[in-house]
Amino acid sequence: MTSPGSGTSATTELLTAADMAAYADFAEIPAKQWERQFEFTDRAVVRRRFQKGDIICREGEYGSTAFYIVQGKVDIFLSAPIAHAKSRKSERERQGLFGLIRRFATGLTTARQDQREEEEFRRWIPIDAPIDLAYDNPIDQLGPGDLFGEMTCMSFYPRSATVRAAEECVLLEMLRNVLELIKKSKSFKEKIESSYRDRALATHLKSVREFAELPDEFIDYLRPRVELLSFDPGDVICKQGDSADSLFLVRIGFVQVSQQHPGGDLVLSYLSRGQYFGEMGLIAGGVRTATCKALDNVEVVKINKPDFDVMVDRFPVVRAKLEVEAAKRAEATRLQTQAAPHVPLGRFLEQGLMNAQNVLLIDLQKCTRCDECVHACGSAHGGVTRLLRDGLRYDKFLVTTSCRQCTDPLCMVGCPVGSIRRRESLEVIIEDWCIGCKKCVNQCPYGNITIHGFDESQLARVYEGQKKQEVEDPSRPDQKRVMVLKATTCDLCSELAEPSCVYACPHDAAIRVHPREFFGEQFRQRS
Amino acid sequence: MVATGALTAGAAAGYAFYAANYPGGPSGGSWPGLLYGIAGSGAMLFAGLLSARKQVPTWRLGRAQTWLKGHIWLGLLSAPLILFHSGFHWGGLLEKVLWIVLAFIIASGMIGLILQQFLPRFMTKLVPMETIYEQIPHVCSVMQSNADTLVASICGPLGTEPPKEAGEEKPKRKPKDVQPLEGSGPLKDFYLCDVRPFLNGQYSRTGLLSSSSRAASVIEQVRIMLPPTLHETLDQLALFCEERRQLALQARLHHWLHGWLFVHIPLSVALLVLGVAHAVMALWY
Numbered sequence: 001m002t003s004p005g006s007g008t009s010a011t012t013e014l015l016t017a018a019d020m021a022a023y024a025d026f027a028e029i030p031a032k033q034w035e036r037q038f039e040f041t042d043r044a045v046v047r048r049r050f051q052k053g054d055i056i057c058r059e060g061e062y063g064s065t066a067f068y069i070v071q072g073k074v075d076i077f078l079s080a081p082i083a084h085a086k087s088r089k090s091e092r093e094r095q096g097l098f099g100l101i102r103r104f105a106t107g108l109t110t111a112r113q114d115q116r117e118e119e120e121f122r123r124w125i126p127i128d129a130p131i132d133l134a135y136d137n138p139i140d141q142l143g144p145g146d147l148f149g150e151m152t153c154m155s156f157y158p159r160s161a162t163v164r165a166a167e168e169c170v171l172l173e174m175l176r177n178v179l180e181l182i183k184k185s186k187s188f189k190e191k192i193e194s195s196y197r198d199r200a201l202a203t204h205l206k207s208v209r210e211f212a213e214l215p216d217e218f219i220d221y222l223r224p225r226v227e228l229l230s231f232d233p234g235d236v237i238c239k240q241g242d243s244a245d246s247l248f249l250v251r252i253g254f255v256q257v258s259q260q261h262p263g264g265d266l267v268l269s270y271l272s273r274g275q276y277f278g279e280m281g282l283i284a285g286g287v288r289t290a291t292c293k294a295l296d297n298v299e300v301v302k303i304n305k306p307d308f309d310v311m312v313d314r315f316p317v318v319r320a321k322l323e324v325e326a327a328k329r330a331e332a333t334r335l336q337t338q339a340a341p342h343v344p345l346g347r348f349l350e351q352g353l354m355n356a357q358n359v360l361l362i363d364l365q366k367c368t369r370c371d372e373c374v375h376a377c378g379s380a381h382g383g384v385t386r387l388l389r390d391g392l393r394y395d396k397f398l399v400t401t402s403c404r405q406c407t408d409p410l411c412m413v414g415c416p417v418g419s420i421r422r423r424e425s426l427e428v429i430i431e432d433w434c435i436g437c438k439k440c441v442n443q444c445p446y447g448n449i450t451i452h453g454f455d456e457s458q459l460a461r462v463y464e465g466q467k468k469q470e471v472e473d474p475s476r477p478d479q480k481r482v483m484v485l486k487a488t489t490c491d492l493c494s495e496l497a498e499p500s501c502v503y504a505c506p507h508d509a510a511i512r513v514h515p516r517e518f519f520g521e522q523f524r525q526r527s
Numbered sequence: 528m529v530a531t532g533a534l535t536a537g538a539a540a541g542y543a544f545y546a547a548n549y550p551g552g553p554s555g556g557s558w559p560g561l562l563y564g565i566a567g568s569g570a571m572l573f574a575g576l577l578s579a580r581k582q583v584p585t586w587r588l589g590r591a592q593t594w595l596k597g598h599i600w601l602g603l604l605s606a607p608l609i610l611f612h613s614g615f616h617w618g619g620l621l622e623k624v625l626w627i628v629l630a631f632i633i634a635s636g637m638i639g640l641i642l643q644q645f646l647p648r649f650m651t652k653l654v655p656m657e658t659i660y661e662q663i664p665h666v667c668s669v670m671q672s673n674a675d676t677l678v679a680s681i682c683g684p685l686g687t688e689p690p691k692e693a694g695e696e697k698p699k700r701k702p703k704d705v706q707p708l709e710g711s712g713p714l715k716d717f718y719l720c721d722v723r724p725f726l727n728g729q730y731s732r733t734g735l736l737s738s739s740s741r742a743a744s745v746i747e748q749v750r751i752m753l754p755p756t757l758h759e760t761l762d763q764l765a766l767f768c769e770e771r772r773q774l775a776l777q778a779r780l781h782h783w784l785h786g787w788l789f790v791h792i793p794l795s796v797a798l799l800v801l802g803v804a805h806a807v808m809a810l811w812y
Binding site: 364365366367368369370372375376379380388389390393396496497500503504505506507508 | 581583584585587590591592594595643646647648650651655658659660662781784785
């Protein structure tokens with residue numbers, strides 16, 4: 001059980017089985033079941049009272065509990081600036097005669113200031129609550145009867161948002177066993193689902209680029225028709241080859257999308273809240289093209305085929321967008337499954353190179369270990385290098401510790417706000433609403449994601465346009481230096497014509513390559 | 528290489544014509560001599576700018592590889608140009624010093640170039656456990672800590688302080704005490720006397736475990752004294768020793784790879800300073 005946020009005046013009361021049974025929302029749960037929960041611990045659920053302004057939980061922190069609001073209202077918001085780390089010549093230094101030869105700096109930049117190619121269309125940011133937050137002003141309120149922190153409780157993901165008492169309020173903080181019990185209650189489940197249909201389904205659907213044009217009337221039409229389904233970790237949601245009968249929208253948890261190939265399954269993607277799957281089979285009017293499996297406790301919105309057909313018939317623009325997306329996904333799959341016929345597969349697979357799309361290799365027979373590549377990377381990224389001249393060897397090459405743009409991007413699993421994703425070009429991109437929780441850093445099997453800290457002076461420009469004053473954390477007024485963390489990966493020095501590490505290598509030893517193509521060619525020549 | 532060869536040939540032809548026809552013969556003070564001097568100094572100056580270029584790796588002033596090629600070939604070209612500038616005369620004391628410095632710079636540069644052609648291949652082949660050079664002390668410390676844990680889990684408490692890393696204020700937590708296994712005494716003695724100091728102490732090339740063949744023979748002698756159940760632990764210690772030998776070799780090769788720069792760079796700076804002094808004095812007087 002977590003303690004309330006520091007600096008709060010929250011009080012905690014232990015509850016008994018009788019106390020829980022007395023709550024009208026849980027009246028359906030037999031008293032015996034409550035007693036069983038309390039047999040082993042009397043702290044499975046506690047009642048907390050918070051005063052206005054108290055922080056209930058903070059984004060990025062780890063926890064193991066969910067909260068149910070009994071009384072009062074809470075603000076739920078992202079305090080991290082909605083911006084991404086960007087390395088470039090600073091604006092002041094870009095001008096003038098010597099603008100070409102000025103130093104680089106890494107700063108935070110908003111999507112408005114720097115619209116990245118294929119920037120994710122977003123109006124809403126998914127969080128671990130029954131609502132999504134507006135991209136432009138990520139703050140909202142929850143009230144009595146709302147449940148939040150389910151993913152943290154069920155799967156131990158970091159908190160996705162900061163929650164602060166908007167007035168004096170009472171919350172139940174519960175461990176997983178209690179959460180599971182109350183979700184088994186039919187009436188409680190119906191209440192939660194009804195709340196989701198009424199408040200979140202519309203924003204959830206509209207947060208998907210392809211469904212953004214759907215009018216409210218049609219969402220009203222869908223509202224009672226969609227099914228809300230739950231899956232346990234490992235459950236297969238749909239299987240490759242089965243008849244395609246529905247489209248799924250991820251509501252909670254992570255879904256692994258994989259395809260069967262000779263020699264084993266190939267992971268195509270991981271989907272989190274706000275992403276959808278199952279459209280390819282529906283559009284083609286045939287069978288499922290991939291298997292989708294729940295990685296953790298997953299809840300999805302299921303839109304059945306008849307409703308889907310009505311939607312695409314009535315709104316040709318939706319059909320057109322889905323067809324474009326399906327074609328892109330098919331192309332991405334084709335790229336991933338391209339064979340590398342000349343490469344000896346043993347160590348290639350062991351080192352995950354089959355999954356890599358763009359690796360920084362160092363030819364060890366040419367490299368004098370001068371570390372110019374590392375210095376250049378640091379210089380290009382505000383002093384924080386995104387590469388280490390260390391790693392495993394393959395053939396005469398060192399596969400450096402630098403983002404390799406995996407096709408099986410494990411870094412995406414567990415992001416509490418779904419801010420790390422893959423572009424259509426299959427590159428990994430970290431979206432502006434990263435909260436710096438380091439989950440992706442821990443998830444990356446190769447240690448290739450770094451965390452960059454930004455201080456207050458670097459934040460001023462970003463906060464300016466975002467109305468952030470109203471969501472600043474009041475519990476740390478004495479802290480003069482605010483550090484905001486943002487995850488960063490190799491950006492291939494996209495501001496420049498060539499990655500700095502490659503450009504700065506005096507011995508032609510550093511190269512950025514697609515490993516399957518590169519090693520395929522190397523071994524083909526030798527054979 | 529072709530361009531440098533062609534430029535050298537052109538400069539030599541020009542010098543032959545100038546030496547044969549210039550009244551009073553070739554000298555540094557003549558106009559053609561001065562031109563050779565300016566060209567040679569320019570080539571040396573460009574070669575010297577490589578270090579400055581490396582300080583600003585993100586500036587798009589040409590690829591580092593191009594700069595290195597320019598450094599090598601223009602640096603080499605500077606020698607015949609200066610020779611033609613002097614008219615094959617040694618000159619006064621300052622000029623003699625300049626000649627010696629230039630000779631050492633070119634020699635150290637050539638040595639460095641040759642070493643950098645071959646040593647990376649050796650290092651790649653001979654040091655498969657290579658790590659980042661600056662990390663070697665840390666890796667050795669971690670290796671010793673791991674070996675301590677391994678041996679202590681079999682031989683009981685070692686009675687040693689856990690290795691302390693640079694900058695670390697408190698030593699690491701001591702491993703949990705266990706009862707020593709029967710027959711593990713020789714292993715503990717061998718570890719404490721020979722292996723442990725070897726893993727994280729001052730490395731000596733003449734040490735008992737510094738040569739792989741000598742180490743293998745010592746390890747076989749210890750093996751005889753141990754029950755078969757402890758052979759696997761001994762093999763793991765042998766692996767640690769192998770890694771330590773490789774890291775020591777890496778450090779040696781690294782010194783060779785970069786050590787010549789401690790001669791090359793200071794002399795280059797000295798050459799540029801003395802070259803300016805030479806130019807000022809020659810033009811003034």
